[in-house]
Amino acid sequence: MRVLVVEDDPKMAALLRRGLVEEGHGADVARTGDDAIWMAQAVEYDAIVLDLMLPGRDGFEVCRQLRADGIWSPVLMLTARDAVEDRVAGLDAGADDYLRKPFSFAELLARLRALVRRGSAERPAVVEVGDLRLDPATRQVWRGETEIKLSAKEFNLLEAFMHRSEQVLSRDRLLEHAWDFAYEPRSNVVDVYVRYLREKIDRPFGRASLETVRGLGYRLRTDG
Amino acid sequence: MSPLPIRVRLSLAFAAAMALLLAALGSFLYLQLRSSLDKQLGATLQAQADAAAAGSLVEKEESVAQLLGPDGRVIRGFDAPLEPPATHERFEDRHVAGLDDNPYRLLVVPVEGGRTIVVGASLEDRDEALAGLLAAFLVGGPIALALSTLLGYLLAGALLRPVENMRRRAAEISTETTGQKLPLPHARDEIFRLGSTLNEMLARLEAGIARERRFVADASHELRTPLALLRTELELARRRPRAPEELRAALDSAAEEVDRLTRLAEDLLVLARVDEGQLPLRQEPIPVKDLLETVADRFSEKIEVGAADGDSIVGDRLRLEQALGNLLDNARRHGAGTIRLEAERKQDRVELRVSDQGPGFPPELLPRAFDRFTRGDEARERGGTGLGLAIVAAVAKAHGGRARAAGSTVTIELPG
Numbered sequence: 095m096r097v098l099v100v101e102d103d104p105k106m107a108a109l110l111r112r113g114l115v116e117e118g119h120g121a122d123v124a125r126t127g128d129d130a131i132w133m134a135q136a137v138e139y140d141a142i143v144l145d146l147m148l149p150g151r152d153g154f155e156v157c158r159q160l161r162a163d164g165i166w167s168p169v170l171m172l173t174a175r176d177a178v179e180d181r182v183a184g185l186d187a188g189a190d191d192y193l194r195k196p197f198s199f200a201e202l203l204a205r206l207r208a209l210v211r212r213g214s215a216e217r218p219a220v221v222e223v224g225d226l227r228l229d230p231a232t233r234q235v236w237r238g239e240t241e242i243k244l245s246a247k248e249f250n251l252l253e254a255f256m257h258r259s260e261q262v263l264s265r266d267r268l269l270e271h272a273w274d275f276a277y278e279p280r281s282n283v284v285d286v287y288v289r290y291l292r293e294k295i296d297r298p299f300g301r302a303s304l305e306t307v308r309g310l311g312y313r314l315r316t317d318g
Numbered sequence: 319m320s321p322l323p324i325r326v327r328l329s330l331a332f333a334a335a336m337a338l339l340l341a342a343l344g345s346f347l348y349l350q351l352r353s354s355l356d357k358q359l360g361a362t363l364q365a366q367a368d369a370a371a372a373g374s375l376v377e378k379e380e381s382v383a384q385l386l387g388p389d390g391r392v393i394r395g396f397d398a399p400l401e402p403p404a405t406h407e408r409f410e411d412r413h414v415a416g417l418d419d420n421p422y423r424l425l426v427v428p429v430e431g432g433r434t435i436v437v438g439a440s441l442e443d444r445d446e447a448l449a450g451l452l453a454a455f456l457v458g459g460p461i462a463l464a465l466s467t468l469l470g471y472l473l474a475g476a477l478l479r480p481v482e483n484m485r486r487r488a489a490e491i492s493t494e495t496t497g498q499k500l501p502l503p504h505a506r507d508e509i510f511r512l513g514s515t516l517n518e519m520l521a522r523l524e525a526g527i528a529r530e531r532r533f534v535a536d537a538s539h540e541l542r543t544p545l546a547l548l549r550t551e552l553e554l555a556r557r558r559p560r561a562p563e564e565l566r567a568a569l570d571s572a573a574e575e576v577d578r579l580t581r582l583a584e585d586l587l588v589l590a591r592v593d594e595g596q597l598p599l600r601q602e603p604i605p606v607k608d609l610l611e612t613v614a615d616r617f618s619e620k621i622e623v624g625a626a627d628g629d630s631i632v633g634d635r636l637r638l639e640q641a642l643g644n645l646l647d648n649a650r651r652h653g654a655g656t657i658r659l660e661a662e663r664k665q666d667r668v669e670l671r672v673s674d675q676g677p678g679f680p681p682e683l684l685p686r687a688f689d690r691f692t693r694g695d696e697a698r699e700r701g702g703t704g705l706g707l708a709i710v711a712a713v714a715k716a717h718g719g720r721a722r723a724a725g726s727t728v729t730i731e732l733p734g
Contacts, residue, residue, distance in 0.1 A: 109551060116554070
């Protein structure tokens, strides 16, 4: 695999590079966030090892920028800080895994292998369908620039739709994703909540993105 | 410490004061009414007696009048002699046989010829009025007392509610919660002032805790970085058979990190001692020029030393050397051009200055220059612990002086 090491400490960067190369991988080093973004745009890396403490833009910002630029290489964050907030912020910024310094090099390699197995499909931290945007971390939803207030159930249902836009989703599938086993066994609960959702995400904006597919279920349209 | 809640204590005190007030008011009204009724009765009897002396002895309803001869016999008026002949004017309250059951007030007046006029009036109306007033107070007083105490209790509750609200919130505040404030009442009263003072204290404590946490986080970061390097270096060296040169390079690199950790540990220890209280100082007179030259000699770079011969200060030589060494090390690593180390005596103090010809501190760094683990982005190169200037400031403070930075010059001011 080909790995980009983003680390401002020259000694650490050299060590990581040497270790990776000795294992037979390709490794490039970026000293700053800007270099990292530029290099990741030029080469499709299999994985990026990203240190959190960087001069200028820190690791969080670099990770967000990479994702915003459509670079989906798996990111393993590396940091000497271990506050829970840092880990949460890192993962929510779009990182895929997190490793604390000092780390075992064998573990770093194993985690990189696991990340590469998962591949570099698009997996944005903030989901977008058309001009609908949904942030699972803050549980916020926007249509364009307007924030929409949703109840917990409505949010879960919309999240289920947004992760599968353009697909026809049966009531059973929607129940599976947005409700748990404790849901009220009312046959029309999905229809009721779809109606609520339309009242909030479609009607005020004069849209019709949530479509009824007769006999099959519902579909969230990208262009609706 | 009374076990009763303030609200009850306030209400009880209020009730006691109210009872006292009501009793005093009642007594005052009672005595006032009695004296006014007595005065009125006295005036009526006097008028009656005057009229009798003038010759018209009148007996109205519920009143009695008679004229007695010097021997005590009744000359005119009420049949039975009411009083013996008198020599001076006096009042007398008693029952009169042959009249109704009520007590009477009699006025006995001696008149010329040894005769005596006795007039009397029933006390029934007066006694009834007084008894009525007394009854009104005995019934109304406790009711008024009960009502006012209840009102006081409710009022005390309303006044103390903000205190209870503050107490409940305070019980929830811990070092884990951030930005918590006590709820303040709307009225800008003493409780509001107490609450805002406590809130200011909370803000100060929180800032202190935040500073502490940041320091611990920074310290752990600074400790973990060399540890991570050590571990990775050693792990890589052991992963496969290595040539002797490779192993030597790995050991050199590891030794470098151990040095860095040692420096960091020493700096942290000095600062921990500062935090515990005073940095222990071994004060002694130090020749300034000698001090500066000793520090400058430790560096291989050319350092210009400027100090007057024969001048000396009192201080801890080891600590001052450490502080000046930190400043020279900073200038060597981040500055440019010639480094100057100077001492200058001002009226009441001695200034030790380290300057170079580089660009100096970035302006945004200046306010935090002496804080722990403050470093410019480009200055986060290897070697420094981020604690050098913090130690300079601590040493200056322990000597009763201070440290300040401006441009590419750092000055330690010492008293003396």
